[in-house]
Amino acid sequence: xxxxxxxxxxxxxxxxxxxxxxxxxxxxxxxxxxxxxxxxxxxxxxxxxxxxxxxxxxxxxxxxxxxxxxxxxxxxxxxxxxxxxxxxxxxxxxxxxxxxxxxxxxxxxxxxxxxxxxxxxxxxxxxxxxxxxxxxxxxxxxxxxxxxxxxxxxxxxxxxxxxxxxxxxxxxxxxxxxxxxxxxxxxxxxxxxxxxxxxxxxxxxxxxxxxxxxxxxxxxxxxxxxxxxxxxxxxxxxxxxxxxxxxxxxxxxxxxxxxxxxxxxxxxxxxxxxxxxxxxxxxxxxxxxxxxxxxxxxxxxxxxxxxxxxxxxxxxxxxxxxxxxxxxxxxxxxxxxxxxxxxxxxxxxxxxxxxxxxxxxxxxxxxxxxxxxxxxxxxxxxxxxxxxxxxxxxxxxxxxxxxxxxxxxxxxxxxxxxxxxxxxxxxxxxxxxxxxxxxxxxxxxxxxxxxxxxxxxxxxxxxxxxxxxxxxxxxxxxxxxxxxxxxxxxxxxxxxxxxxxxxxxxxxxxxxxxxxxxxxxxxxxxxxxxxxxxxxxxxxxxxxxxxxxxxxxxxxxxxxxxxxxxxxxxxxxxxxxxxxxxx
Amino acid sequence: xxxxxxxxxxxxxxxxxxxxxxxxxxxxxxxxx
Numbered sequence: 381x382x383x384x385x386x387x388x389x390x391x392x393x394x395x396x397x398x399x400x401x402x403x404x405x406x407x408x409x410x411x412x413x414x415x416x417x418x419x420x421x422x423x424x425x426x427x428x429x430x431x432x433x434x435x436x437x438x439x440x441x442x443x444x445x446x447x448x449x450x451x452x453x454x455x456x457x458x459x460x461x462x463x464x465x466x467x468x469x470x471x472x473x474x475x476x477x478x479x480x481x482x483x484x485x486x487x488x489x490x491x492x493x494x495x496x497x498x499x500x501x502x503x504x505x506x507x508x509x510x511x512x513x514x515x516x517x518x519x520x521x522x523x524x525x526x527x528x529x530x531x532x533x534x535x536x537x538x539x540x541x542x543x544x545x546x547x548x549x550x551x552x553x554x555x556x557x558x559x560x561x562x563x564x565x566x567x568x569x570x571x572x573x574x575x576x577x578x579x580x581x582x583x584x585x586x587x588x589x590x591x592x593x594x595x596x597x598x599x600x601x602x603x604x605x606x607x608x609x610x611x612x613x614x615x616x617x618x619x620x621x622x623x624x625x626x627x628x629x630x631x632x633x634x635x636x637x638x639x640x641x642x643x644x645x646x647x648x649x650x651x652x653x654x655x656x657x658x659x660x661x662x663x664x665x666x667x668x669x670x671x672x673x674x675x676x677x678x679x680x681x682x683x684x685x686x687x688x689x690x691x692x693x694x695x696x697x698x699x700x701x702x703x704x705x706x707x708x709x710x711x712x713x714x715x716x717x718x719x720x721x722x723x724x725x726x727x728x729x730x731x732x733x734x735x736x737x738x739x740x741x742x743x744x745x746x747x748x749x750x751x752x753x754x755x756x757x758x759x760x761x762x763x764x765x766x767x768x769x770x771x772x773x774x775x776x777x778x779x780x781x782x783x784x785x786x787x788x789x790x791x792x793x794x795x796x797x798x799x800x801x802x803x804x805x806x807x808x809x810x811x812x813x814x815x816x817x818x819x820x821x822x823x824x825x826x827x828x829x830x831x832x833x834x835x836x837x838x839x840x841x842x843x844x845x846x847x848x849x850x851x852x853x854x855x856x857x858x859x860x861x862x863x864x865x866x867x868x869x870x871x872x873x874x875x876x877x878x879x880x881x882x883x884x885x886x887x888x889x890x891x892x893x894x895x896x897x898x899x900x901x902x903x904x905x906x907x908x909x910x911x912x913x914x915x916x917x918x919x920x921x922x923x924x925x926x927x928x929x930x931x932x933x934x935x936x937x938x939x940x941x942x943x944x945x946x947x948x949x950x951x952x953x954x955x956x957x958x959x960x961x962x963x
Numbered sequence: 964x965x966x967x968x969x970x971x972x973x974x975x976x977x978x979x980x981x982x983x984x985x986x987x988x989x990x991x992x993x994x995x996x
Contacts, residue, residue, distance in 0.1 A: 488965065
């Protein structure tokens with residue numbers, strides 16, 4: 381594999397900024413969620429208190445894990461149904477909110493989209509600029525971008541509280557956490573980011589699309605230039621690791637991501653909160669080294685994925701490279717490698733790091749077409765989602781997924797070396813291991829069963845645009861993405877069918893809510909436990925040993941689960957490509 | 964017609980999720996509300 385100096389400098393610069401941001405942001409979130417006073421309180425506390433008075437929320441009331449979960453489910457059902465209603469009544473939105481006069485969204489597509497945005501997936505079986513009115517984009521989809529991101533954050537906070545508290549029956553108040561995540565974190569960041577995007581050239585208006593004619597002259601070829609309130613949606617789309625584009629081409633479109641600078645801002649936004657949450661975790665449990673150990677494991681996995689993706693893409697297509705007249709080496713006049721499906725303004729490195737990150741996290745926005753990657757390059761995003769998007773991960777979702785792996789890791793370590801399974805001074809007992817195992821099994825069952833059934837008949841097969849192993853990867857990626865609430869598409873799959881709309885909707889709901897249910901049960905169980913003093917039999921969960929153990933546990937668990945499916949798809953495709961066999 | 968189905972699918976899933984949570988709680992011994 382070959383690397384350009386740009387690819388290495390980009391990774392190094394990005395990593396340093398991410399590292400430096402973790403502590404201040406993590407400290408801020410710790411202060412906020414532990415009930416302290418932040419620098420935003422003088423302005424926002426009156427608004428927060430007003431919201432509680434208006435809704436009758438007692439901010440001092442503690443909830444058990446079931447109460448916390450049921451509150452999350454209640455607001456999810458409500459907002460899902462409201463979004464569905466907005467989509468199904470587009471014809472009444474009026475000229476200001478629906479200047480293109482789009483009709484109501486079809487039933488199953490509307491349901492799939494409502495589920496998709498409720499679950500933070502943002503899988504899109506529609507092109508935004510030709511389907512959704514401005515009201516649907518803002519009141520339905522962008523609102524969900526905020527709500528689902530806030531829910532991910534507070535779910536992680538609840539789990540961290542459960543791990544940190546001793547002999548407690550409650551894990552916090554969902555409504556208070558939810559309001560704080562929205563008001564103190566997401567909204568202020570999004571205001572700043574929106575202005576940055578507008579500065580870079582992202583539109584923010586309510587204008588009808590502009591009709592322009594090309595060089596052929598007026599009346600010959602007319603093109604409509606889509607626009608709208610894009611910058612504001614772009615900000616939360618990335619920061620909240622939602623990923624649903626206002627425009628069909630997502631962040632590859634110059635109106636969503638116009639410059640390399642806006643691309644770098646987006647890269648930072650994807651990991652920013654997730655990285656801070658890991659530091660918050662360490663601070664909350666009273667030992668920041670706990671947080672840094674997890675952060676280090678995440679960073680190792682991120683770097684591994686990036687260097688595989690960028691290396692294979694820079695190497696390019698081996699079949700093309702074997703032809704004497706095709707030059708695939710980088711030079712002063714061409715980027716070399718595999719540029720298919722990549723924007724020339726970003727090139728290979730900025731595309732590969734974006735693809736890696738957006739699937740490390742549950743973001744799912746794209747600035748390049750993942751299907752056009754080399755088979756192994758495209759396997760990186762697929763595998764990232766498959767292991768559970770725990771590499772910094774979605775806002776909150778990455779941390780609670782990683783904490784599940786931590787519990788599995790200390791349990792496995794305990795079995796291997798005869799140490800007592802303990803985590804953060806609390807004994808890991810049968811209940812926690814059962815719940816963690818349940819969470820671990822739900823995702824592969826969801827992904828592999830739906831993929832398997834889709835491959836059994838015309839309901840799933842008829843939408844595949846590419847034959848051979850690539851076609852399997854398209855379906856496998858789709859269900860992996862929907863289960864992981866990622867939302868990025870491999871591409872090449874016509875998924876706006878009743879089969880994919882309905883099964884995809886259930887895959888997203890299962891991947892979001894059923895996956896989290898056992899984890900919040902662990903929070904409730906751990907909160908009740910007393911801490912036990914560290915002994916010689918305690919397996920240390922700080923330091924390099926634990927980070928490396930965690931990395932290996934994640935890789936081994938994921939490899940055992942998905943390797944057969946990957947070998948029939950991307951790995952087989954790469955081997956066949958090496959033998960110059962294409963489909 | 965399909966609108967009703969969309970609502971039913973949503974409610975069925977969330978009812979199943981509540982049942983799953985109650986099942987987890989039973990496994991825990993029903994200690995935490």
